[in-house]
Amino acid sequence: MHSGISPDTIPTSPSPLRERQAKRISILEAAGDVFCREGYAGANIDLVATEAGVSRQTVYNHYGDKEKLFIAVVRDLTERCNASIFATMATFPDRPNNLEDDLVAFALRMNRNCICNREGRLLHKLIQADGERYPELLTIWREQGPGRTWSAMAAHFARLAHAGYLVMDDPDLAAHHFVALVNAQLRTTFMLGEAPTEAEVTQSTRNGVRAFLRAYGKCRSAAPGETSSQGRHYHGN
Amino acid sequence: MHSGISPDTIPTSPSPLRERQAKRISILEAAGDVFCREGYAGANIDLVATEAGVSRQTVYNHYGDKEKLFIAVVRDLTERCNASIFATMATFPDRPNNLEDDLVAFALRMNRNCICNREGRLLHKLIQADGERYPELLTIWREQGPGRTWSAMAAHFARLAHAGYLVMDDPDLAAHHFVALVNAQLRTTFMLGEAPTEAEVTQSTRNGVRAFLRAYGKCRSAAPGETSSQGRHYHGN
DNA sequence: AGACAGTTGGACAGGCTTGTCTAATTTGTC
DNA sequence: GACAAATTAGACAAGCCTGTCCAACTGTCT
CATH class of the missing domain: 1.10.10.60 (Homeodomain-like)
Structure with missing residues (x-):
């Protein structure tokens, strides 16, 4: 652009x-x-x-024109966000060394480079606030952004399951649950368009990946509360 | 009001x-x-x-005044939403008969009566779009709404864990994960302020609760993919 | 030096919106 | 039937914003 x-x-x-x-x-x-x-x-x-x-x-x-300017802004942000999303998606740990750590690192990259950064937050808010007024713009974003993102991520999870690292029926559902868990503790911050602290992002990501692995991991890791350094959740201290 | x-x-x-x-x-x-x-x-x-x-x-x-009208709208929506949230919260299954079904029913009530209904969606969008301009309004909502909601839900999950239905370290984290999972498949719809289909809500809720129970359940339910009517995820047909 | 493309600041008309005011009208009460 | 309170339609001034026009200015290229 x-x-x-x-x-x-x-x-x-x-x-x-x-x-x-x-x-x-x-x-x-x-x-x-x-x-x-x-x-x-x-x-x-x-x-x-x-x-x-x-x-x-x-x-x-x-x-x-004011309207043309607005459209140019959204198009530009959409393209830049998609570019960084797919660049980051390429770093998905298809052959993980340590599954938990690698997934955490991947989710952190995604959060930092695509969702919590300036472009991500701006696009998010613009789409939400004024997207309705430009349906064509919205569908472009929808198909080009979330649509491809989810299927790409689902494919990666399917690969991981096929390689025996995870167990799942529906890779697309797993992808949605992964993203939801990883951002679970950032929702209130997101909603206001603020940028979460580095510590908040790390904490939410780590906790989310652990819950995800308990739900989708093959060899069930220790339940929380059992004495295991893996099972204890992360408070960021 | x-x-x-x-x-x-x-x-x-x-x-x-x-x-x-x-x-x-x-x-x-x-x-x-x-x-x-x-x-x-x-x-x-x-x-x-x-x-x-x-x-x-x-x-x-x-x-x-236009500004006074706006403030009145947000205050009214905040109060009404909080009222229905706490009314629904009182129906949390502290003594579940069937844990999965009861949690699904609870989450459905919450989604239908508090989050996906008119007031919920309106408040959500107003806070997000124009909340920044009225910091006092925003902090009132923040403390009175999400703050109390999370601690109340965390308390219910703690009770459930204490009664032996679930296993968790941090009830607050569990509450965040529960809500995140239950709404995992509704995020794109939410973002545009649209009202999701009844079928979408049911499906997302059921799938979310199942994943939650795999992550936080005591007697680990069957992993997805294993031949068990409980383990297979829900497509709404 | 001169041509030229892009930028700047300012002026300006036109449109829309807020908030006020007023006179006329309704609707219940005494 | 008279009175009081609320509502209505409309006119109105004031302000803001968009989008256009123009004359002057800056820098580069020939």
Whole structure:
């Protein structure tokens, strides 16, 4: 999205094209923040321009319209989020060394790089708040994002089950339960669009993976409460 | 909230007071819908008045201000939601006959009466979209709602564990995992503020409770994939 | 130096919304 | 029937925001 010119053709020279691109991006970022904070109706082009360090006219030159700007923001965020989701998905531990630790590490990468970061939180809130008004935008996101994400993750879990690490009937259901458990203790924070603490993320992830392994693990790990370092849950201290 | 006059003092006579109250409520409901659809900034008092079947001036007579109206809406929704949450919480199966079925029934009540119903979805979206702008409102909701809800549910799970039905270290964590699992397959629907199908709710709830019992049950139920009518997961057919 | 593309600040019309005011009207009560 | 309270429709000023237009400015390229 932020390309148009490749870094090879024009190196680092402060050419006018490069500056134009920089402004374009700057506007997109500022617009993301403002739309997210104020909602579509409450967002103010003047504020976007100021926050982007650009004159209002430049915003109109680049994006033409408030609505077009909004659509550009959502499309950009969708693409960036999907890219990082699939990049992270490729690191799924298909051949885990230590199943629990590897799943925890994977879930942490996913949370940090795709869900709790700026793009993830912004997209989440924009879709939720103003998505209804643009059904086409919403279906694009829906099919391209969650749709592919769930089936990809389900495929990984199916592979893990086939290799004998887990036991499950429905890999898609397992994927939903995995994500739900891993984020179980972050829901209230998520809801307000805040960024959870690093410690909160670690704790929720670790606890979620342990519960997931008790539900889907092959050799049932120790139940919580039994004296086993694995079974005790994680408080982050 | 909708009181002010008790049903005893004035029976069912169409007194002017009663009509005034009816209009007051009508405005509150219409405002809830409009604020939720359009967001605070996009909401239009004329639209609220029309949708409430009332003149604009009446809205101002009752609530004085757009901001005051918004606050009244959120306060009302918060109170009503909390009331139904705690009413439902009282039906927690402390002495379950069939643990799985009773937990499923409880979770279904909670979902239907408190989370997926009109008030639940509206409050959820209002808090998420415009909550930031009114920190005091948000903390009231936070302390009075989720705070007390989690500890109440944790207490019930602790009781269940103490009675030998479940095994857990941290009842609060178990409560979070329970809710997360039960709603695992409804997340995408939730995010858009839509009302999930009855079938979707049933399916997600049943599957979630089964996974929960595999993770926290005492006598480990059959793993999924093993030939057992209990272990097979639910597709709603 | 001159052409040129992009940016800037400001002015400005048009539209929409909030909140107020007023006169007319309804509806129950005395 | 007269009175009081509430409601209604409409007009209205004030403010904000969008989107456009324009003249001046900056930097690069020829």
